[in-house]
Amino acid sequence: MPKKPIRAVHALEEAQRIAFAPFVFQATITLKRMGVLNYIFENCNNGGVDLDTIAEALSISDYGLGVLMEIAESSNIVCKNEGDKYELTKTGYFLTCNKMTGINLNFTQNVCYQGLFHLQEAIETGRPAGLKELGHWPTIYEGLSKMAPDTQQSWFDFDHHYSDGIFDEALKIVFGHAPKLLFDIGGNTGKFAIQCCNYDLEVRVMIFDLPGQLSKALENAKNKGYENRISGREIDWLSQNTEIPQGADIIWMCQFLDCFSKQEILKILTSCAASMDIDTRLLIMETFTDRQKFDNARFILEATSLYFTTMANGNSKMYKAAELIELIDQAGLEIVSDIGVRELHTLFVCKKSNRN
Numbered sequence: 365m366p367k368k369p370i371r372a373v374h375a376l377e378e379a380q381r382i383a384f385a386p387f388v389f390q391a392t393i394t395l396k397r398m399g400v401l402n403y404i405f406e407n408c409n410n411g412g413v414d415l416d417t418i419a420e421a422l423s424i425s426d427y428g429l430g431v432l433m434e435i436a437e438s439s440n441i442v443c444k445n446e447g448d449k450y451e452l453t454k455t456g457y458f459l460t461c462n463k464m465t466g467i468n469l470n471f472t473q474n475v476c477y478q479g480l481f482h483l484q485e486a487i488e489t490g491r492p493a494g495l496k497e498l499g500h501w502p503t504i505y506e507g508l509s510k511m512a513p514d515t516q517q518s519w520f521d522f523d524h525h526y527s528d529g530i531f532d533e534a535l536k537i538v539f540g541h542a543p544k545l546l547f548d549i550g551g552n553t554g555k556f557a558i559q560c561c562n563y564d565l566e567v568r569v570m571i572f573d574l575p576g577q578l579s580k581a582l583e584n585a586k587n588k589g590y591e592n593r594i595s596g597r598e599i600d601w602l603s604q605n606t607e608i609p610q611g612a613d614i615i616w617m618c619q620f621l622d623c624f625s626k627q628e629i630l631k632i633l634t635s636c637a638a639s640m641d642i643d644t645r646l647l648i649m650e651t652f653t654d655r656q657k658f659d660n661a662r663f664i665l666e667a668t669s670l671y672f673t674t675m676a677n678g679n680s681k682m683y684k685a686a687e688l689i690e691l692i693d694q695a696g697l698e699i700v701s702d703i704g705v706r707e708l709h710t711l712f713v714c715k716k717s718n719r720n
């Protein structure tokens with residue numbers, strides 16, 4: 365990215381914002397959780413609110429509310445109107461009401477915040493050194509079904525937010541291939557598998573995941589009455605045995621390969637290729653850092669990479685499309701369609717390469 369000229373005074377200000385970023389973040393979380401931002405939002409049509417009114421309504425000390433509101437004002441989250449009353453700024457409005465921002469705040473606070481303290485150790489060791497703050501598992505994925513409820517909720521909210529919205533469009537593409545048997549690799553809670561069965565009356569889905577997630581996914585499938593159409597296979601892609609059966613018409617992986625290092629991705633794709641015949645299609649849905657229209661989207665993905673480094677597994681990231689394209693080729697596959705899906709996602713439809 366070309367360097368933008370910036371005046372020294374602004375650069376120094378930016379540097380201080382970074383130096384104190386955790387203070388602003390924790391103040392925001394506290395203001396949200398104590399109901400202050402919401403209270404100001406609810407009173408925005410009443411000409412704003414003063415400190416005493418907020419303090420009394422929410423039973424917060426003048427001192428406590430005062431320090432929070434001061435940093436919120438200098439961080440451009442709240443402002444004072446002509447009547448000297450507090451209102452939300454636009455940023456304050458998004459922090460209070462925007463769904464994606466709320467999900468990202470909770471993910472940062474409940475899943476990553478304490479663990480990020482161990483980032484340097486994670487970089488130096490290639491291990492998710494921050495994960496010990498949540499529990500003692502080799503990677504976060506073994507812990508998903510066991511972690512504290514609010515952490516688990518925040519993880520799933522984050523994960524689902526970035527995939528739920530594209531399932532509708534994905535289903536049309538998937539069923540354009542008229543699959544009878546679909547493998548959902550990293551099927552997680554079974555959400556996509558269930559939607560496949562809702563969409564098509566015949567399709568059968570086999571979910572591949574770690575034991576804890578798989579049993580949750582199969583339980584969810586059973587609750588929807590799909591126990592005869594959705595089955596599962598336990599697999600650990602980090603183990604020696606990564607063979608999968610033949611016979612799938614579609615192999616589906618959504619937001620899955622970013623959970624692995626490049627070397628591991630090559631192993632996974634090679635296993636898939638070995639199970640495919642000339643008609644099988646492998647569909648890879650990802651959010652690539654080099655395919656984003658907006659800088660802000662790229663920023664979110666690059667922050668998410670640090671979650672992988674510190675919390676998830678220590679060696680994966682949100683990739684550039686170019687990096688994955690190279691691995692797909694090395695695994696003996698070729699991309700037959702490269703489709704942009706909504707704002708953030710890309711879908712690669714792959715087949716076995718003619719070289720094989």
Ligand SMILES: C[S@@+](CC[C@H](N)C(=O)[O-])C[C@H]1O[C@@H](n2cnc3c(N)ncnc32)[C@H](O)[C@@H]1O
Binds near residue numbers: 523552574619
């Ligand atoms: C980020 S989630 C993606 C979930 C889902 N496909 C979606 O689009 O929302 C990654 C999934 O991969 C699974 N996974 C991670 N590491 C794995 C491993 N070593 N072996 C098997 N599955 C794994 C996780 O349990 C989780 O269900």
